[in-house]
Amino acid sequence: MENFPVIDLSKLDGEERKPTMEKIEDAFENWGFFELVNHGISHDLLDTVERYTKEHYRKCMEQRFKEMVASKGLEAVQSEISDLDWESTFFLRHLPDSNMAEIPDLEEDYRKLMKEFALELEKLAEQLLDLLCENLGLEKGYLKRAFYGSKGPNFGTKVS
Numbered sequence: 001m002e003n004f005p006v007i008d009l010s011k012l013d014g015e016e017r018k019p020t021m022e023k024i025e026d027a028f029e030n031w032g033f034f035e036l037v038n039h040g041i042s043h044d045l046l047d048t049v050e051r052y053t054k055e056h057y058r059k060c061m062e063q064r065f066k067e068m069v070a071s072k073g074l075e076a077v078q079s080e081i082s083d084l085d086w087e088s089t090f091f092l093r094h095l096p097d098s099n100m101a102e103i104p105d106l107e108e109d110y111r112k113l114m115k116e117f118a119l120e121l122e123k124l125a126e127q128l129l130d131l132l133c134e135n136l137g138l139e140k141g142y143l144k145r146a147f148y149g150s151k152g153p154n155f156g157t158k159v160s
Contacts, residue, residue: 004031004033004034004035005023005026005027005031005034005035006034006035006036006037007020007023007024007027007034007035007036007037008020008037008038009036009037009038009039009040009127010037010038011038012131021131021134021135024131024132024135025135028132028135036124039124040120040123040124040127041117041120041121041124045116045117045120048113049113049114049117052109052110052113053159053160056105056106056107056110056159059105060104060105089158089159089160090103090158090159091156091157091158091159092114092118092156092157092159093154093155093156094115094118094122094155094156094157095118095122095152095153095154095155095156096149096151096152096153096154097151098115100114100115114157114159117157118155118157121155121157122155125155126144129143129144129147130143130144
């Protein structure tokens, strides 16, 4: 079986640009997804987001999840339950208007961290949109404008 595409963004500068752009094109046309490496978001930031997310879950969501399982009498169920969402998530909307103030129990440090993370993700998304424009023969910024909407781009993070 063929491995799904891994795109190394550091190869866009220099002689490996053309094959990297071809790999991006193939990923979009034939896979619909890909993994990005060397994307410019620091490992320290990613590790900190992961750590804060796990801490938030432990402090604020784990007990609620256990209570929900207990209330449904599912503690001893061994078979697959198809109508229960076993994933604890919440959605942080960053643009056009942030909803972070509306999410209960988010500590201020976590809010600041997620704002920083969102800025980095937004830059990366814009870079990817420009690469898509280049692959499609469109002027730079075309896709960003196309998805901008009347209030600006819609952008958020599903936190799990």
